[in-house]
Amino acid sequence: MSDLFPKKGHDHDRCVHSALAQAEKVCDAENARFTDMRRKVFTLIWQSHKAVTAYELLDALTAEGQRVQPPTVYRALEFLTELGLVHRIESLNAYFGCDRPDCEHLGQYFICTDCGRVAEAVNEEMSNAVRKAAIGVGFTIQATTVEIKGLCHDCATH
């Protein structure tokens, strides 16, 4: 069984750090500005293994001493999602960091309803099935949402 969800002992700070580095690269490539606010929101999202809501981000920023209003957070989120740096989890109204912002992919999200952790996976077999189905009915895909709720291995067994 592959380790979809992070296992004990993984170095989370290092993940966040490398995500930041990659985000900078993506922004650079797109000539987009990775401003302070955007970096803060991105970092907060990446520091969580759960999906984070806009108002949780708002609270976290406020706790850091900023006085921030909803539009500020939503703008940062819009920027980050448009660049593919974070994904919105529709069924949670919440946001989650994307592992692979540098490539097109149809991500699936596994969401544990017990511990709340989220994991992104890429599954060619499923992506192909979706594409094939769309072609079969003459549908031109613009965006796809795949969210799978259930119990992660840890929660199912403990």
Add this chain to the structure above:
Amino acid sequence: MSDLFPKKGHDHDRCVHSALAQAEKVCDAENARFTDMRRKVFTLIWQSHKAVTAYELLDALTAEGQRVQPPTVYRALEFLTELGLVHRIESLNAYFGCDRPDCEHLGQYFICTDCGRVAEAVNEEMSNAVRKAAIGVGFTIQATTVEIKGLCHDCATH
């Protein structure tokens, strides 16, 4: 190409009627009460080829002369979704009638971003891919959301 979206000339009233009949059967089988309010909400949803929001339903019921508050609508929606008679489209915060309430299935929703119409499809290949992926990572599925946005054939070609 199969006719995912309803074609001209299909008899919509007949669809709604048969959906109602099937809903009654499902409620009967579950010993659940298909009350007036639930029937009205169900019918309003089925009368639309688009996904319908709770507040659109509220407005429609009000227009029919009822004085209805949000909880009433949300309760009917909760009842109907729990029985599988309607599905919630997470990415639209809206509801759509389910063709096959009588069998377990992992539905995909094709949502046209131009005309707003929605179509449900069942795709074994994709369902299997999702199940297989979940097994591969030790994940126990409780619910799956697959929503595909893009252009339906009509909108893409006209």
Add this chain to the structure above:
DNA sequence: CAGAAAATGATATATTATAACACTTCATCA
């Protein structure tokens, strides 16, 4: 019919998201 359970009504409020306009920062190029 009495009593319990289920459903709905009614009021209030929580949560999520955006519109509109003012102000600031940043890139750029004359």
Add this chain to the structure above:
DNA sequence: TGATGAAGTGTTATAATATATCATTTTCTG
């Protein structure tokens, strides 16, 4: 290099979506 415009953020207000709570009504069951 500093005027200018575009991009980003601040601020206020409000829209859109959803739920908690308690009162009342309806339905089921014995």
